Amino acid sequence: xxxxxxxxxxxxxxxxxxxxxxxxxxxxxxxxxxxxxxxxxxxxxxxxxxxxxxxxxxxxxxxxxxxxxxxxxxxxxxxxxxxxxxxxxxx
Numbered sequence: 092x093x094x095x096x097x098x099x100x101x102x103x104x105x106x107x108x109x110x111x112x113x114x115x116x117x118x119x120x121x122x123x124x125x126x127x128x129x130x131x132x133x134x135x136x137x138x139x140x141x142x143x144x145x146x147x148x149x150x151x152x153x154x155x156x157x158x159x160x161x162x163x164x165x166x167x168x169x170x171x172x173x174x175x176x177x178x179x180x181x182x
Contacts, residue, residue, distance in 0.1 A: 093122070093130065093146070100124070102132045102146070106170035114138060114166035122146075138164035142171065152178040 092103045103119030118136030125131050130146040134157065141161040147154045157171040 092119075100130065100132075102130070102134065102144070104134075106167075108169075113169075114164060116140070116167045116170060136167060138167050140164060140167050140171075149176060152176055 094101045094103070100122040101119060102122045103117070105115070105117035107115035116136040116138050118134050118140075120132050120134040122130045122132035125145075128148060132144050132146070133141070134144055135141040139161070140159060140163050142157055142159040144155065144157040153176075155175045155177055156173045157175075158173075159168060159171050162168065
């Protein structure tokens, strides 16, 4: 989720496996718009892992890249990666 209030931009996320096994982190952090309409953010999850990320528009969806810079719980690493394409959720 991306929310903006004035100049402040907040990114938040949650992740889980379809079958419910393993860790299910949620987290987020502050973001800033950079060149080429790229959103850059720092994040921390509910397992105290942390890192940096980018979000870029791609058609009707977005491309999210998340780099882990602090690993506390390795079970969450499956959810963080490079060039993950996400489609818009229909209401």
